[in-house]
Amino acid sequence: MYKYFTSESVTEGHPDKICDQISDAILDAILSKDKMARVACETVVSTGLVLVAGEVTTNTYVDIQNVVRETVKGIGYDRGKYGFDAENLAVLVTLNEQSSDIAMGVNETTDKEQGAGDQGMMFGYATNQTPSFMPITHHFANKLARRLTFVRKDNILEYLRPDGKTQITAKFKDNGDFEGFTDILISTQHAPEISQEQIRKDLIEHVIKAIIPKEYMINETRIHINPTGRFVIGGPSGDSGLTGRKIIVDTYGGRAHHGGGAFSGKDPSKVDRSAAYATRYIAKNIVAAGLADEIEIQVSYAIGEAKPVSIGVDCFNTEKISEEKIIQIIEKHFDLRPKAIIDSLKLREVKYKPIAAYGHFGREDLDLPWEKLDMIDILKVYLKKDVI
16 A cells, blocks of 8 residues: 555646547537447647547538537637637648448447457446545545636636646555645646736635645645746647547546556447446446445457456455455446447447546546446345355
8 A cells, every 4th residue: 555645637728638628529529410430539739730630430420620629719728828729720630431340340240249349458446535436636636627627717716727737645544544635736827927926825725725625634735836936838839739648637546557548539339438437337336335445347358359358356455255256246247248338328328528627437526327326235235145
């Protein structure tokens, strides 16, 4: 167990998160007209430029240019002085049809069910450390990032600009119990005329105090606000962005493993996305049912094959029944074939753009199917002896 552990988050105006949101906005637009579309959409942003690339197979038409501009505008890049302006972007689009070799393994036929769209491993995780069943550092890093955007968009702090980052370090006791936060970091883009002193005062008052419980602030707590002293140049004019480059922000803040596959811009036939959601759903229900205090689930696939190649679990010595039994329970009650995941979690009905920033898991502000706790009663039975 770590004595200290750190997680970070970023706001929706961060260059990489702009890309995730554009990719998922395009995905949403296509799925709203063609629910069976195959989409693998990547986005790159730089100063004055958005490049959309990837593979799309669909029977519908979407105005990609308009989706891009509306997404950028909604984030808050609506003025030229921000260095990235929705109305004055060069938007380049290069989308091709999905490879027939990949489609052959994924397409359903009369004699073969839908297979995985690629090989790979995915992880799901849950802990009873927080009400959201998320690691406490990532839970609060994401909440700080969302609050930072809220005070900007609600004009509480009008001088803030869209780009920003947060970071939380927690201290744990020898027995693993949470002791408090030692370091809270916020870096935020701002108007050039605002002093560092004013920014620090305002962010402590309107962001940190609004999110961090007093009892989590300990004698060792240090607050870092814009450590370089200035953050005027930000967004894509300060750094290029790319879809899928914030996968740890998207998941568990580094507390759990990650298979490496990004989520954004991918339709649910891609197990990088759907299986990660399914394993989170399973993990959360297992912890909520009391079978373990903490669990990480790994699932792996072979391209074109429906059933997982393997299922593994690690309960970090917190299991109340054996890990072998937990695997048996997963195999009995949860169907991890790609089509079964899509159907059970209704993944073709989900709007993905709202989760492209501030994390895909533990979102108490959204009603996400993989966050539901609807298997607790079924799973609790296994706490009784001789039940399996």
